[in-house]
Amino acid sequence: MVASLSRPIRIGSRKSQLALVQTHWVQAQLQKHFVDRTFEVHAMSTQGDKILDMALAKIGDKGLFTKELELGMLNGETDFAVHSLKDLPTRLPEGLILGCVTEREDPADALVVHAKHQDKQLETLPEGSVIGTSSLRRLAQLRHHYPHFSFKDIRGNLNTRLQKLDSGEYDAIILAAAGLRRLGMGDRVHQVISPEVSLHAVGQGALGIECRAEDPEILTLLKVLEHQPTAQRCYAERAFLRELEGGCQVPIGVNTTLDGDSLTLVGMVSSVDGQKFVKGTQTGLATDAEAIGIQLAQQLRSQGATEILEEIFLEVQR
């Protein structure tokens, strides 16, 4: 017991600036609750941090940003790992679980514009404006609603992307509002994009903490950071994605709302060109979050999602 009490708790994190800000936040919260424990951060590079020149959809999303962190936990080098929940696959390796979901920031996508467009909104940017994104989800939805823009891939960390925008390579770029705000760059959020135009990624804006399934000590510690309303929303979103997923990054977006004990999930699946587009809504008890996600996935499949997903899978493989 004494030995266990004095053992430092080791937290796995990616090395990116955003990942470290998020992990240090978790570390500080836990330290406040458990003053006699020590929490150490172990930062690692993941495959996703190293491959910067390939379209994300081609690499696939099977744990691109999580694999190295997961090995650390399975090897016993670390005790848990902090992720942006949207980067955590919906199926986890044997022996690991989603131990905690923290309170969500605004999950919306944000428009960030070049200085010359300060007076513009998505609705008023001129025809042919170059919009930077490498998310198929953002690309498909924006093409669907604003076919007169021109879209261009953009990679790299947040600072690199903002530099590329400011240097004039793009008229505007799309980023998660949550990431910008966590990095203290909330002033770059020019327009929060409404869910009518862009449904956000599954889990966007929340942190997911992954840990060993058979580690009650760590699971108990993590429970102090669990935010149940966020967790219920994210469980519905993740069940929806899990039920649809074909193993590559596809244009799938969601939005969830809680009203008392009632949870509503809106979801969409689109072809990459934004032409084929299916969208639907399911409502149920928040305590049945996963069932709501599965029902919505089945509904969208009956509306044509299966065909859209198969086409994308073939395209990405080429």
Ligand code: DPM
């Ligand atoms: C995933 C996507 C992106 C990240 C795909 C998507 C954006 C990729 C890109 C699954 N992970 O959203 O459709 O634009 O090139 C990522 C970001 C955050 C977590 C950055 C962002 C921000 C924090 C958060 C990358 N992962 O989306 O702008 O949303 O919790």
